[in-house]
Amino acid sequence: xxxxxxxxxxxxxxxxxxxxxxxxxxxxxxxxxxxxxxxxxxxxxxxxxxxxxxxxxxxxxxxxxxxxxxxxxxxxxxxxxxxxxxxxxxxxxxxxxxxxxxxxxxxxxxx
Amino acid sequence: xxxxxxxxxxxxxxxxxxxxxxxxxxxxxxxxxxxxxxxxxxxxxxxxxxxxxxxxxxxxxxxxxxxxxxxxxxxxxxxxxxxxxxxxxxxxxxxxxxxxxxxxxxxxxxxxxxxxxxxxxxxxxxxxxxxxxxxxxxxxxxxxxxxxxxxxxxxxxxxxxxxxxxxxxxxxxxxxxxxxxxxxxxxxxxxxxxxxxxxxxxxxxxxxxxxxxxxxxxxxxxxxxxxxxxxxxxxxxxxxxxxxxxxxxxxxxxxxxxxxxxxxxxxxxxxxxxxxxxxxxxxxxxxxxxxxxxxxxxxxxxxxxxxxxxxxxxxxxxxxxxxxxxxxxxxxxxxxxxxxxxxxxxxxxxxxxxxxxxxxxxxxxxxxxxxxxxxxxxxxxxxxxxxxxxxxxxxxxxxxxxxxxxxxxxxxxxxxxxxxxxxxxxxxxxxxxxxxxxxxxxxx
Numbered sequence: 033x034x035x036x037x038x039x040x041x042x043x044x045x046x047x048x049x050x051x052x053x054x055x056x057x058x059x060x061x062x063x064x065x066x067x068x069x070x071x072x073x074x075x076x077x078x079x080x081x082x083x084x085x086x087x088x089x090x091x092x093x094x095x096x097x098x099x100x101x102x103x104x105x106x107x108x109x110x111x112x113x114x115x116x117x118x119x120x121x122x123x124x125x126x127x128x129x130x131x132x133x134x135x136x137x138x139x140x141x142x143x
Numbered sequence: 144x145x146x147x148x149x150x151x152x153x154x155x156x157x158x159x160x161x162x163x164x165x166x167x168x169x170x171x172x173x174x175x176x177x178x179x180x181x182x183x184x185x186x187x188x189x190x191x192x193x194x195x196x197x198x199x200x201x202x203x204x205x206x207x208x209x210x211x212x213x214x215x216x217x218x219x220x221x222x223x224x225x226x227x228x229x230x231x232x233x234x235x236x237x238x239x240x241x242x243x244x245x246x247x248x249x250x251x252x253x254x255x256x257x258x259x260x261x262x263x264x265x266x267x268x269x270x271x272x273x274x275x276x277x278x279x280x281x282x283x284x285x286x287x288x289x290x291x292x293x294x295x296x297x298x299x300x301x302x303x304x305x306x307x308x309x310x311x312x313x314x315x316x317x318x319x320x321x322x323x324x325x326x327x328x329x330x331x332x333x334x335x336x337x338x339x340x341x342x343x344x345x346x347x348x349x350x351x352x353x354x355x356x357x358x359x360x361x362x363x364x365x366x367x368x369x370x371x372x373x374x375x376x377x378x379x380x381x382x383x384x385x386x387x388x389x390x391x392x393x394x395x396x397x398x399x400x401x402x403x404x405x406x407x408x409x410x411x412x413x414x415x416x417x418x419x420x421x422x423x424x425x426x427x428x429x430x431x432x433x434x435x436x437x438x439x440x441x442x443x444x445x446x447x448x449x450x451x452x453x454x455x456x457x458x459x460x461x462x463x464x465x466x467x468x469x470x471x472x473x474x475x476x477x478x479x480x481x482x483x484x485x486x487x488x489x490x491x492x493x494x495x496x497x498x499x500x501x502x503x504x505x506x507x508x509x510x511x512x513x514x515x516x517x518x519x520x521x522x523x524x525x526x527x528x529x530x531x532x533x534x535x536x537x538x539x540x541x542x543x544x545x546x547x548x549x550x551x552x553x554x555x556x557x558x559x560x561x562x563x564x565x566x567x568x569x570x571x572x573x574x575x576x577x578x579x580x581x582x583x584x585x586x587x
Binding site: 043044045046047048049050051052053054055056057058059060062063064065066067068069074080081082083084085086087090091094095098112114115116117119129134135136137138139140141142143 | 144145146147148149150151153154157158164165166167168169170171175178179180184187188191192195196199200202203204205206207210211212215216217218219220221222223224225226227230234239247248249250253270274275276277278279281282285286289310362366367456459460461462463464513514515516571572
């Protein structure tokens with residue numbers, strides 16, 4: 033029987049390495065949650081696509097009816113989180129949230 | 144800070160995959176049923192009130208699930224020993240290959256690749272989102288072997304990954320829904336040294352460096368950046384990888400036009416790679432007749448036809464980041480140069496003539512893609528976009544597709560004696576052009 037070089041190669045054994053690379057990030061604990069949304073300030077972060085303006089308006093209306101004293105910081109205060117200046121917008125976010133005394137964030141739209 | 148991320152139903156898997164690489168695998172999501180943009184006002188409102196709202200409240204007020212670290216191999220771990228078929232099957236099942244057979248990344252082969260760079264194997268070229276993995280020189284070599292590259296290509300591969308890691312390029316966007324694909328352009332003497340195709344059929348597979356280096360790019364996006372279909376890669380349709388192209392530098396030198404790499408800031412003769420991401424493209428066949436009378440109006444018309452929703456990268460999502468690319472064959476470039484045309488003059492022509500009515504521009508953004516930023520007059524008045532977009536209140540005034548003439552990129556390549564061109568639709572800020580020098584090859 034004829035055995036080609038290819039058939040011989042099929043019998044070769046290879047010792048091969050992982051093609052990925054270790055992640056450089058460790059799990060970060062998530063922040064403690066709020067006891068209630070009443071009287072709290074909610075920051076709205078938007079990537080300026082997929083009707084987030086309408087979605088946030090609907091949520092604001094419903095949340096305001098349910099939680100007395102709840103306050104909202106409009107997405108315009110933070111800038112576009114997915115625009116050409118997104119790196120600057122995201123870098124400025126922690127300070128901006130602190131300045132505006134935001135307690136929690138609603139962020140959208142992932143669509 | 145407590146948060147709730149709002150995602151459409153079809154994006155829950157993407158959000159879950161991305162959150163792992165960000166170190167927050169249990170970040171809470173509030174799902175919007177279906178997709179927002181195909182729902183009536185009332186449907187959307189009802190979906191938010193019936194489904195999304197309760198979940199968002201829960202996300203902000205209920206302690207999240209505690210995340211646990213998952214175990215992975217180490218940077219230089221051996222992951223398999225066995226025959227060719229079995230290892231290919233193993234790599235495919237672990238999502239480390241694209242489905243085509245890979246060349247086994249053995250120690251000997253990896254070391255051959257490493258011998259063609261002065262960088263240490265552990266050198267980190269950048270951290271790549273969304274997986275937040277280190278782009279090490281070692282991992283470049285492993286994936287280069289797998290793609291079927293030759294060891295001599297290693298300096299090109301390293302430069303490409305340096306470009307991939309450049310924040311101006313925006314690799315993190317590579318899994319977006321338009322599913323654009325990166326085009327890599329090679330410049331410099333290395334084109335001939337490594338035998339890149341830079342003439343007829345330049346975008347077709349069939350030449351080892353063009354094909355295998357193109358495949359390497361997609362394998363690296365998969366294995367190190369972390370773009371896997373049905374996970375971090377949400378391309379609606381997607382494409383296979385693009386074959387690497389190279390410019391015809393002999394013709395460029397002959398007619399006195401600069402290569403792309405020189406326009407991107409490097410000296411003529413410097414080996415370099417330029418990367419950018421394109422959502423599509425089309426051939427402009429048989430440019431004929433007079434340059435100003437027929438050829439350029441035809442080309443400008445083709446450029447207009449390649450730009451639609453991408454206008455969001457001109458005004459809105461990516462202010463002034465649209466960079467269409469035009470490939471001209473050598474015979475066209477020679478003909479135009481002989482008639483006194485420079486690349487700068489061509490770019491200016493396209494800026495002046497590849498235009499659409501302002502009403503159409505606004506209609507695409509406002510009515511067809513529901514973008515919140517669409518009013519050209521208002522944006523121009525606020526100084527957010529160039530004045531050329533509001534030179535009058537006439538809704539039928541013609542406005543350019545890009546902010547500046549220099550936003551057009553022109554490369555000379557393809558069949559030397561065929562009078563056709565190719566126009567690429569750019570992905571704007573989600574794959575902005577970046578150029579990197581190819582470091583001189585080390586002596587192996």
